[in-house]
Amino acid sequence: FWVELGMNHVWSIDGANPNTPLSAGNNYSVRVYAFDGRNNLSLSSTRSTSVLPAAEIDTIPPHVVSAKLLDLGSRGVIDGVEVVFSEAVNTAAINATGFKLNGIAARFASIVNSTTIVLDFGSGVAGTAGAELTFDEATGSVVDLKGNHLRSFGANDVNESDASRPVIVAGSIQAIDDDGDGHADRVSVRFSEAINPSSLELADILAIRDGQGVLLNATGLSLSEDGRDLTITLDDSIGATSGLTVELADNGNGNFIADLNGNTLVAIESNLAPVITLETNPRQQTMHPGVLRLDASKTIDPDGSASALTFTWTFDSHSSALSPRFLSNNATTLTGQS
Numbered sequence: 001f002w003v004e005l006g007m008n009h010v011w012s013i014d015g016a017n018p019n020t021p022l023s024a025g026n027n028y029s030v031r032v033y034a035f036d037g038r039n040n041l042s043l044s045s046t047r048s049t050s051v052l053p054a055a056e057i058d059t060i061p062p063h064v065v066s067a068k069l070l071d072l073g074s075r076g077v078i079d080g081v082e083v084v085f086s087e088a089v090n091t092a093a094i095n096a097t098g099f100k101l102n103g104i105a106a107r108f109a110s111i112v113n114s115t116t117i118v119l120d121f122g123s124g125v126a127g128t129a130g131a132e133l134t135f136d137e138a139t140g141s142v143v144d145l146k147g148n149h150l151r152s153f154g155a156n157d158v159n160e161s162d163a164s165r166p167v168i169v170a171g172s173i174q175a176i177d178d179d180g181d182g183h184a185d186r187v188s189v190r191f192s193e194a195i196n197p198s199s200l201e202l203a204d205i206l207a208i209r210d211g212q213g214v215l216l217n218a219t220g221l222s223l224s225e226d227g228r229d230l231t232i233t234l235d236d237s238i239g240a241t242s243g244l245t246v247e248l249a250d251n252g253n254g255n256f257i258a259d260l261n262g263n264t265l266v267a268i269e270s271n272l273a274p275v276i277t278l279e280t281n282p283r284q285q286t287m288h289p290g291v292l293r294l295d296a297s298k299t300i301d302p303d304g305s306a307s308a309l310t311f312t313w314t315f316d317s318h319s320s321a322l323s324p325r326f327l328s329n330n331a332t333t334l335t336g337q338s
Helices: none
Strands: 064-070 077-085 099-101 108-113 116-126 133-135 160-162 174-176 186-190 205-209 218-223 229-234 245-248 276-279 291-296 311-315 318-322 325-329 333-337
Touching: 064 133, 077 099, 099 116, 205 218, 205 229
Parallel strands: 064 160
Antiparallel strands: 064 077, 077 116, 099 133, 108 116, 174 186, 186 229, 205 245, 218 229, 276 291, 291 333, 311 318, 325 333
16 A cells, blocks of 8 residues: 655645645644545544654755855955855855855855854955855755755845945055145045945044154045045145055044945054154153153054063164163053163
8 A cells, every 4th residue: 555645636734725834843633545546535544643853854955044245354355255044054064165256166164153154265356345146056065954955046046245344445545746845635545345425524534644754634535426436635734745644443423434335444554554753862851861762653552561672773874672671651652761
């Protein structure tokens, strides 16, 4: 005796209509009826009041619920994607090479939990505005805990979300001297993607300094039509045009430069080396012969104890190392005695 199942068979469970999906986690009463070749109806089978977990048959493949585009190294490229699956997958069996981002194959997958992975795409896709994720099951593999494989999907099958923060493109900061007087009139900055004009505030330009540490006065902001180029106008009466240091950060009001999806700019300091000035003035009552004072143009964050810092100076072409005993150390000043 056997029961042959086909598309034309009608079944019901607890009075549900034929082909009604079952609800996960519920118990159902099941009865099976069969007819012989002469259309004789069998006696009803024993009533079953529940379906054991072992009787569950899972043939539904996992699918991608969400895909967040990431700039893992804040380099102005999309080089990572956080993928969330519809169910737990066998993380030990993942072959990530089937995933591609604008045609670039994933190098590997980092496991967050049983349903979430982060794909690494190496050099990534230039810019942080967007990219398209695809999957080819012929070259990669993701399976759920029942062995069902993730199916191939194309560029239009997944809605990627933008979680990558804009950055300033490396080497894009330029000083412009419009009138040729040797002072910068404008500073241009290029972003990795379009910026929301309403997120721009002059107060977020924390500081602009020239190569000598002279603080320049920012007087206005303007954004290009495509939203990627910011021009900062300056009071051109002071400062040089070389070695500019631009510092952009939230001024504390919670509103900072952001892209069209609300991702805030990675706070930036260009030309990170601080400008150091050395003061040796024994005539001051607060200083004595042999005491050196170093002032920095920005906050100093020494790696380790300040007493372990070693400075090298040049005097009359003779170079010597100083390992001073520091008397005080604050955010921008080191005072010590050699």
